[in-house]
Amino acid sequence: MVQPQQLMAAQILPRRAWLPRWMTSEHPWPWLLPASALMIVFGIYPLLYALWLSLHKRNPVLRKNVFDPAHNWMKAAADDRVWDAIITTFTYTGIALAIQLALGMAIALLLDTDRKGYGILRAMMTLPLVVPPAVTAMMFLLMLDGSFGVLSRALYETGLWSPQLPILATSSSALAGVLLADIWQWTPFMVLIMMAGLRSLPKEPFEAAAIDGATATQAFLRLTLPMMSRVIAIAVLIRGVDLFRIFDYVKVMTDSGPGTATETLTSYAGRIYFTGDFPYASTLSLLTLVLVIVASTLFMRIFRVRL
Amino acid sequence: MEQSLAKRTLRDIAAVSVVGLFMFPLLWWALTSIKPMYAIFDKDRVVWFDFVPTLINYAVVLLGWSRAELAIDSGSTFGVGGTSSYDSRQTMIDSVVISVGSTALTMMIAVFAAYALSRIAFRGRNGYLNWVLGQRFMPPIAIIVPLVTMYKVAGMRDTDNLFLGYVGLIFIHALINLPIAVLLMKSFFDDVPKDVDEAAMIDGATRWQTFGKIVLPMVRGGVAAAAVLCFIFSWTEFLLSLFLTTIIRTVPVKISTFVTSTGSEWGFISALGTAAIVPGFIFILLVQRHLVRGLTLGSLKE
Numbered sequence: 278m279v280q281p282q283q284l285m286a287a288q289i290l291p292r293r294a295w296l297p298r299w300m301t302s303e304h305p306w307p308w309l310l311p312a313s314a315l316m317i318v319f320g321i322y323p324l325l326y327a328l329w330l331s332l333h334k335r336n337p338v339l340r341k342n343v344f345d346p347a348h349n350w351m352k353a354a355a356d357d358r359v360w361d362a363i364i365t366t367f368t369y370t371g372i373a374l375a376i377q378l379a380l381g382m383a384i385a386l387l388l389d390t391d392r393k394g395y396g397i398l399r400a401m402m403t404l405p406l407v408v409p410p411a412v413t414a415m416m417f418l419l420m421l422d423g424s425f426g427v428l429s430r431a432l433y434e435t436g437l438w439s440p441q442l443p444i445l446a447t448s449s450s451a452l453a454g455v456l457l458a459d460i461w462q463w464t465p466f467m468v469l470i471m472m473a474g475l476r477s478l479p480k481e482p483f484e485a486a487a488i489d490g491a492t493a494t495q496a497f498l499r500l501t502l503p504m505m506s507r508v509i510a511i512a513v514l515i516r517g518v519d520l521f522r523i524f525d526y527v528k529v530m531t532d533s534g535p536g537t538a539t540e541t542l543t544s545y546a547g548r549i550y551f552t553g554d555f556p557y558a559s560t561l562s563l564l565t566l567v568l569v570i571v572a573s574t575l576f577m578r579i580f581r582v583r584l
Numbered sequence: 585m586e587q588s589l590a591k592r593t594l595r596d597i598a599a600v601s602v603v604g605l606f607m608f609p610l611l612w613w614a615l616t617s618i619k620p621m622y623a624i625f626d627k628d629r630v631v632w633f634d635f636v637p638t639l640i641n642y643a644v645v646l647l648g649w650s651r652a653e654l655a656i657d658s659g660s661t662f663g664v665g666g667t668s669s670y671d672s673r674q675t676m677i678d679s680v681v682i683s684v685g686s687t688a689l690t691m692m693i694a695v696f697a698a699y700a701l702s703r704i705a706f707r708g709r710n711g712y713l714n715w716v717l718g719q720r721f722m723p724p725i726a727i728i729v730p731l732v733t734m735y736k737v738a739g740m741r742d743t744d745n746l747f748l749g750y751v752g753l754i755f756i757h758a759l760i761n762l763p764i765a766v767l768l769m770k771s772f773f774d775d776v777p778k779d780v781d782e783a784a785m786i787d788g789a790t791r792w793q794t795f796g797k798i799v800l801p802m803v804r805g806g807v808a809a810a811a812v813l814c815f816i817f818s819w820t821e822f823l824l825s826l827f828l829t830t831i832i833r834t835v836p837v838k839i840s841t842f843v844t845s846t847g848s849e850w851g852f853i854s855a856l857g858t859a860a861i862v863p864g865f866i867f868i869l870l871v872q873r874h875l876v877r878g879l880t881l882g883s884l885k886e
Contacts, residue, residue, distance in 0.1 A: 303791065308700030309712065311693040312762060319731070319759040320719055326730035387599050392592075398603045400872060405606060406879075407864030409820035411836035412857040416609045418843070419616065419850055427612060427630055461609060466879060473876040473884055511880055522723035525822045529840050543725045550729060550827075559729045566726040573721060584717060584767070584883045 324566075331560040335553075342556055349560035358537060358545060359561065363568070366541040369452065370520040373459050374513060380460070381467020381512075386497075388468070389475045403469060405462050414529035417458040421445050445531055448538035455526050455539055463519075467512055474508035475501070510582040514573060521569055542568070610861070617641055617854035624850050641855035645672045670852045675838040676859070681750055682825075682834060683818040686757035690765045690814045691807065693758070698769030699795050703781060713767075720763035720881065724823050731756065735828050742830050749832045756824050761814040764881060768813070771882025772806030773799065809874035812867045819864060835860040 331349050333342035353359050388399050405413070420428040423443025432438035445454045478501065486496050502509075524543045527533060533540035533548060540548075546561035577583065616624055623635035643649040648671035700706075701713060735741035740752030776799055784794040800807075825834040833841065835856065842853045868875070877885050 303704055305700040305704045305706045305709075308696045308704070312697035312716075312766060315693060315755070315759055315762060316715070316719055319755060320722070320727065323727035323730035323734065324722075326733075327727060330729060384602055387595065387602060390595075394596075395599065398599055400869060401603050401607060403868055403872065403875060404610065404865060407816050407820070407868045408610075408861050409822065409836040409839075409864075411820075411822045411840050412860055413609075415839055415843070415853055415857055416613050418848075419854070420609065420612060425625055425630075430630055461606065465606070469876050470880060470884060508884060511883055515880060518721045522725065524725065525836075528822075529843070543723060546725055547728075555729050555733075562723065562725040562728065565723050569721055569723060570718075584881055 327559040327563055330556050331563055333556045335556050337553070340553075349557050352557065353560055353564060358540065359542075359564070361537060362540050362542045362545040365452070365539065366521060366523070366543075369456065369459075369523060369541060370517060373456055373463070373520050374517055376456075376460055377464045377467045377516065378509070378513065380464045382471050384464070384468045385471035385475055389472055399472070402465050405465050406469075408462065410462065410525035411529050413458050413462045414526045417454065417461070418445070418530050421454050421457075446535055448535050451531050451535060451538045455530050458526050458530065459520070459523070463516065466516060470508060470512040471505070474505040477508075478504055506580075507582060510576075510580045511584065514576055514582060514584070517576070518569055518573055521572070522565060613854050613861075614858050616850055617858045619851065621851055641851040642859070644670050645852050645856045646676070646859060648673050670842070670849065672835075672838055672856050675833050675835055675856075678750075678832045679819060679835045679860075682753045682757060682832070683815050685750065685754040686761065686818045687811050687814040689754055689758040690761040691811050694762060694765035694769050694810070695800060695807065696795075698766050699773055699799065701766070702770045702773035703778070704791075713770075716763045716766050717881070719759075720767070724760065728824070728827050731824075732827055741828060744831065746831065749829050752828060753825060753832060753834070756828060757818040757821055760821065760824065761817055764817065764878070765810045765814055767881040767883075768810045768878055769803070769806060769882075771877060771885070772803040772810075776802050806874065809871045809878055812871045813878045816864050816867060819860075 330342070332344065332346040334345035334348040335342055384402070388395055388402065408416075417428075420426045421444045423429060423440070423446060429438070429440075429444060432444075433440050438444070442450065444450045482500050482504075483496055486500060491499070522543055523541055524547070527539050527541055527544045528547065531539045533544045537545075542561060542565045546558050546565065549561060550558040618637045618639065618641070619635050620638050620640070640649070697716075701709060732741065735752050738748075738752070739745070740748045743749060780802070781794050781799060784798045785791070789797070820836060821834070822836045822840075825832070826837050826840075839853060839856055839860065842849055842856070871878070
């Protein structure tokens with residue numbers, strides 16, 4: 278038995294005299310200091326610097342930046358390539374999200390069973406997630422190569438596609454090629470999350486529905502989907518943000534080409550960067566950030582989801 | 585519900601073929617890496633398995649064999665005169681140093697922040713969590729221009745000093761991974777009942793002792809899972825590693841330099857690519873249990 282006096286003594290004793298008071302107290306800042314320092318020096322400061330830079334006009338002859346707050350933002354608003362890039366980015370994000378969500382749900386339903394051997398299949402399904410995106414891009418670059426790519430040849434031989442139009446070098450199909458790489462790599466993400474969602478569902482409503490004679494389709498639409506709405510919303514939010522800032526696949530597979538057919542906001546900003554117009558490149562990358570913030574905030578408000 | 589045999593078989597077939605479809609690119613990639621050049625570039629047909637397997641691609645990429653000698657030995661002059669730019673030994677070392685270093689740095693910073701966010705009630709806690717989440721959602725491209733300038737000024741970009749180059753990339757990868765690690769570790773700390781802390785503190789431990797000696801050891805599994813995810817994200821990171829250094833080529837950046845306008849050396853690319861995938865495969869199989877939680881920043885638990 279611990280005596281009350283001993284307990285009190287124990288509470289007082291271990292205070293170390295040589296530590297300043299704020300280190301031993303319940304103050305959160307010592308704990309948060311390293312993280313805050315990293316996020317300020319490498320996150321907030323560059324962000325403010327980018328904002329400051331975007332308010333300047335680049336003089337290419339003198340290679341100097343002159344303060345002119347509206348210049349770059351007006352330029353972006355009047356730049357057709359920016360609008361094209363925004364449309365491409367939204368198209369890409371929308372199509373990829375829809376396909377990955379639908380496929381992910383279907384595959385999760387398929388693999389969600391306790392039967393023998395399915396554990397291995399589920400583990401295999403996670404493997405694409407760890408491939409570096411640049412390597413994924415390479416894989417699909419190889420398989421979609423116009424002359425010796427195995428996927429291209431399969432399409433030619435089945436008559437689905439003409440060898441005259443190499444997939445990644447044709448404006449109308451290049452984006453589909455890039456999407457294919459994204460879908461291969463990130464559908465497993467959706468599968469994993471949907472599977473976790475399916476696992477967490479209670480059994481009773483489904484048993485009740487089965488007794489009432491509901492079909493599998495009815496049970497899925499009326500029970501599974503509504504009960505998984507939070508899980509789906511979280512998955513869509515995280516994936517959507519990552520899709521919106523796509524860079525690796527486009528950079529490696531098509532480098533925004535052919536022409537500007539696969540140019541997204543990030544890849545256009547990267548291209549401007551290499552021309553040396555840093556203020557305008559900053560403006561475009563901040564535009565990406567603003568769109569991400571607006572879209573994700575709206576999404577979180579509408580679907581009442583919090584991470 | 586008992587399913588009929590036919591239905592079960594049908595499901596098995598569907599499951600195996602879907603997973604097989606997703607495994608095909610990996611299989612094809614690994615297969616390409618052991619093909620000799622003639623089997624990769626055959627213009628008339630797809631070469632599946634009728635070739636003599638070779639490890640030459642791996643020897644060039646990972647052991648630094650000269651490809652000019654190889655070409656002459658095999659009686660071809662294709663590719664002779666190329667530089668030894670396919671030698672990726674330094675790349676592998678650089679990538680390991682940066683991934684391990686940034687993972688260690690991230691975790692050291694993240695466990696403290698995560699513990700405070702989980703345990704200590706203070707004003708602005710939600711705001712801080714939103715800041716961390718915002719950091720996760722920020723496109724890296726938004727800060728790339730100032731970062732390049734910062735790194736130039738600090739001597740971490742255009743430098744011969746490998747150490748400074750490492751430091752630069754380690755810090756920026758730590759920034760990218762920090763939100764994931766903090767939010768994930770917070771969710772693991774949240775799983776430990778607060779009674780544990782209170783009991784320890786009643787027994788006379790300070791906050792720091794409670795954290796270091798009692799709570800942190802209880803979430804070892806979580807630390808391991810978060811560290812593995814940080815390692816994988818650092819290992820696969822492309823954009824920042826591409827812009828922020830001129831002397832270091834991490835694996836993804838190095839691979840992207842193998843694509844040239846005059847034709848790509850797919851044998852070497854796939855050999856290095858396969859080697860780049862292997863560590864991730866091993867690690868992810870170790871953390872299957874925490875994968876969903878990690879990928880959703882701790883908001884979904886399996």
